[in-house]
Amino acid sequence: MAWKESHKQVSRERILTAAAKLFTHKGFDQVGIDDVMQTAGMTRGAFYAHFSSKTELYEQAIINAGLAAAAHFNEGKLSLDELINRYLSQAHLRSNDIRCPLPCLVSDMAHEDERVKHTYTKILKGFTQHLDAITEGKSNADTVLLQAVLLIGGMAVARSITDEKLSKKILSVCSEAAKNAAAN
Numbered sequence: 001m002a003w004k005e006s007h008k009q010v011s012r013e014r015i016l017t018a019a020a021k022l023f024t025h026k027g028f029d030q031v032g033i034d035d036v037m038q039t040a041g042m043t044r045g046a047f048y049a050h051f052s053s054k055t056e057l058y059e060q061a062i063i064n065a066g067l068a069a070a071a072h073f074n075e076g077k078l079s080l081d082e083l084i085n086r087y088l089s090q091a092h093l094r095s096n097d098i099r100c101p102l103p104c105l106v107s108d109m110a111h112e113d114e115r116v117k118h119t120y121t122k123i124l125k126g127f128t129q130h131l132d133a134i135t136e137g138k139s140n141a142d143t144v145l146l147q148a149v150l151l152i153g154g155m156a157v158a159r160s161i162t163d164e165k166l167s168k169k170i171l172s173v174c175s176e177a178a179k180n181a182a183a184n
Helices: 005-026 033-040 054-072 080-087 090-094 106-110 114-134 141-160 164-183
Strands: none
Touching: 005 033, 005 054, 033 054, 054 114, 080 090, 080 114, 080 141, 080 164, 090 141, 090 164, 106 114, 106 141, 114 141, 141 164
16 A cells, blocks of 8 residues: 655655754764654665755755744744843743754864755855844845854854853854844
């Protein structure tokens, strides 16, 4: 008996969700297909019905995570200051959910695989376009890029350290710098 198309789509979504979580927590090199499929509650054989390679899975999982993050950080048409506050918050820092894949995958930017780098670049460009849209094009491209780097870098560093007081300070300093960049 053949599976319904809806079953295949549900299975694909389970794989993408598991992959996004693992990739954002461990990075591209530390995650194998078996890890993803085990987390999705499926067998390795089912993987190839959906994806031709780990790199293709990474592309799709990170793009889906990026789109979900954009939806999360755009709830209620946030102002730039509100987005900065939400992005550089303790809730985002401590969340086990994937809020934004960019800070989690900074190390993947230097990856040897061009498709992995291209995927990260695509998500970064989407993030800067999202920031630009919030300001309705009132900020110049350099300011928007600076804000993106402050948000992503601030969150990446804050997540990478064990000193909670310093982590909070990093988020605060980056938040102020991102807001000040918009004012200049």
